[in-house]
Amino acid sequence: MYSDDSRYSAETTDSDGTTNSSEAAYPTGTRRFDDSGKISLDHIYTQPDPHAYFSTLRKLDYRIPQLAKPYFSQLIREFRMVRGRPPTVLDVGCSYGINAALLRCDVTFDDLHERYAPPGTRPTRDVLLARDRELVRSRDGLETSRFLGLDSSGPAISYASAAGFLDDAVHANLEDRDPTDAERERLVGTDIVVSTGCLGYVTERTIARVARAAGERRPWMAHFVLRMFPFEPVEATLAGLGYETVHVNGVFRQRRFASAEEQSLVLDTLSTVGVDPRGLEAEGWLYAQLHISRPRGVTSPSTAHPASGRRPAATSTRPVPPG
Template sequence: MAEVRENDAGEPAQRTMTPFDDIYDQTDPRAFFRELGAFGYRTPHHAQRVFRRLAALLLRAPGDAVLDLCCSYGINAALLNHDLTLDDLYAHYTSPRVAAMTTEELAEHDRSFFRARRRRDAVPVIGLDIAPNAIAYARAVGLLDDGYAENLETAPPTRDLLDAARSIRLITITGGASFLSRATFQPLLDTARTLPWVAAFVLRTGSYEPIAEHLAGHGLTTETYTGHTFVQRRFTGAAEQQYAIDAVTAQGQDPEGKESAGHFHTTLHLSRPAADASTPSLDELVAR
């Protein structure tokens, strides 16, 4: 549950984001799309174009792969490798037909659903998440080429994960950055045959600086996109909104027109070797 305290009026004031813990490790993604869809969750939509452009740029040799951190049910992989939008996934997983299926029936249906929409330029995607059910589902329906339910913040990576990490050329993140530290990135960067780029959409309520500093130690320069921010989702209520406004302000950012207008917002950070810092520019990668 979210931590709360009393505000000056003696009313509960939320101190963290509303947790959706019950939806992240179910046997299939329906609850994830139903509950987050109710609040207009959009980050994978914003990331889709950027990740496709980066994958086309970086994944050139046989076996090159994307690693999606905090990958959940393989949503970024679905959008990267299939002719689908996030809205298509919402419509799919909240449809009456899908709602009536068992998990086994849905998995069989999804294998055909995604296979029929596979792009010719699809790339290998490895998923890493602490949720074993979500990983298992994404692998079962063909969204992830490999998936690992491991928490590198609390335990070293398995040999299988390190073997897979050798092929990583791009690391993507659309959620969960606040839970990550050097403990997660260190073994992945140390193992990769070629230093991968890191593209992360990060909530403005926290700082990406500790991760950027660690990546700098590996020779990666982090650039922050300043053209605009990206809507994540609506707030669950006034308490969560006040938490976000306070947190963003504490980070030295202005919530006006963003969090004050009713939504969490993310910022895109791209880390790459200094020699590649302008090829292409971050503005080109984000351009609509």
């Protein structure tokens, strides 16, 4: 675990020559990178509350949960229209319950920034939990869906549950094993599976285990995945389970690069997997795409995306503006 007092300076340069500096909680002089080239921020997911998560990611202009919110909301509305009831939504890689908080309490990501990382004195975990429980109570009935979380971080998922953002949670790493009977009991009946950034680290193994554990009626899925991580293995696995996948046109800014070194490493990864970064990652941002998968034969009154369902070519994608 790393202290918030340890910091590094991160800089990236846009095509117009503008230098963007960011700081994040990280040990001075220690920049660890994962196999994809991304800087490791694992420490922000293992704290007892979301302070480090928000104070770190704010400096990198992290925004994908906010961009994902209207798409998830629309998918929930579609499910209600098709099935006639509110869904049970499972967030894979839920961490501190961010997506559930945005949907359940109808707040913005900026609201959560101010809540967990305000200027001045840092609130204690107990104070934050008391505020969150009151927020959930005040929004009771606003969103009647049931929210589940799956994450390998005990501290993060414990906070999300204690705050009331999640109705139930599974603390597990399903990359390595099938769910236990107790975990399967929690996952059964899942109607919609969502994620914002964990795929690439979480693979088709977890997604398949979640789909099977949900029961005979396969859940709908919506995954925001960084362009450096090919979605084809997940899509092929889901196809074998009876799914059809739509690749939503457009790309979504996830965050700025933490450093020029991170950007260079990620550009190398993109080149390796055959993704053209011109106009996108080459300009200083990580970008994600949205993939929506439903069981074959499911008809929907609309779609959970504003554009046509073709896979966008890397050379022709345009960023989806913030909602």
